[in-house]
Amino acid sequence: MSFHTTDPNMLDSWLTIGPASRLKDASQASPYRTKLLGADVLAWSDAGGNPVAMAAGKLLPLQAAYGYLWVCPSTRPAKPLFSFPEYAEPGRRLVDCDGIGVAVSGLRMVENFLDMGHFPYVHASYLGEVPQTEVAPYEVSIDEVADEIWATECRFFQPRTSKSATTGMEVQYRYRVMQPMSAILYKTAFTYPGHMDAIGLFVQPVSEESVIAYCMLAFFDDATPEVDMIAFQHTIFGQDKPILENQRPKRMPLKPGIEIPTRCDATSVAYRRWLMAKGVTYGAIV
Numbered sequence: 001m002s003f004h005t006t007d008p009n010m011l012d013s014w015l016t017i018g019p020a021s022r023l024k025d026a027s028q029a030s031p032y033r034t035k036l037l038g039a040d041v042l043a044w045s046d047a048g049g050n051p052v053a054m055a056a057g058k059l060l061p062l063q064a065a066y067g068y069l070w071v072c073p074s075t076r077p078a079k080p081l082f083s084f085p086e087y088a089e090p091g092r093r094l095v096d097c098d099g100i101g102v103a104v105s106g107l108r109m110v111e112n113f114l115d116m117g118h119f120p121y122v123h124a125s126y127l128g129e130v131p132q133t134e135v136a137p138y139e140v141s142i143d144e145v146a147d148e149i150w151a152t153e154c155r156f157f158q159p160r161t162s163k164s165a166t167t168g169m170e171v172q173y174r175y176r177v178m179q180p181m182s183a184i185l186y187k188t189a190f191t192y193p194g195h196m197d198a199i200g201l202f203v204q205p206v207s208e209e210s211v212i213a214y215c216m217l218a219f220f221d222d223a224t225p226e227v228d229m230i231a232f233q234h235t236i237f238g239q240d241k242p243i244l245e246n247q248r249p250k251r252m253p254l255k256p257g258i259e260i261p262t263r264c265d266a267t268s269v270a271y272r273r274w275l276m277a278k279g280v281t282y283g284a285i286v
């Protein structure tokens with residue numbers, strides 16, 4: 001079965017099919033199997049140890065980057081995979097939190113990741129707390145060269161910003177959207193306040209209304225056991241999951257005015273406009 005879309009924003013893009021570690025025990029006879037854009041994808045390492053991916057009997061361009069596997073469904077990538085310089089920056093600890101399945105459009109998944117307004121309600125005692133619910137003004141800009149969205153100068157009081165946090169603090173945030181379904185969040189490192197941890201969100205669109213949302217950490221944290229860092233992220237994602245799965249419609253309306261803008265913050269508006277300008281249809285209502 002081939003990919004269930006004609007949207008070039010998905011077909012000509014590098015999309016993740018999961019962590020590179022999935023190929024550890026995969027062979028052509030017993031491949032790693034997953035779904036992307038409604039199609040079955042098989043992947044394995046060939047005799048030379050090179051990763052191979054196939055869908056509908058055709059080989060797909062595949063690269064391993066940032067701990068993850070990326071394929072281009074159309075085999076004609078429009079541009080190189082986005083950069084993630086923090087992944088290779090000395091002093092950072094890389095922790096793969098793997099993925100969580102969520103029955104929602106990948107666009108809503110990313111929009112939720114960009115939304116600070118839900119912290120005190122959905123992530124109470126962790127990323128926010130009533131009555132400190134105000135989202136202070138921040139800057140949103142488009143990097144025209146890289147075609148990415150940046151939200152900068154964001155800040156929010158957080159009771160417990162990460163596993164290593166022992167007290168509440170005002171946390172600085174920056175968001176970067178590199179692709180319709182990939183984003184990175186930068187936030188103050190609790191144990192190194194002059195530095196910013198990076199959290200990569202890589203969304204695998206399984207179908208228009210279901211995803212696997214993967215999370216890769218590049219943190220300044222020498223102390224917290226890896227299992228605790230992963231558990232913290234899963235706690236946060238586990239709080240988002242039921243909220244996301246109860247959203248109706250599951251796909252994201254892009255035309256202004258169609259959806260009551262309950263999350264009408266500047267990043268969300270910029271994200272929806274950016275998607276509409278690109279003509280994104282997969283996971284969207286246009």
Ligand SMILES: [Fe+2]
Binds near residue numbers: 113118122236
């Ligand atoms: Fe959340």
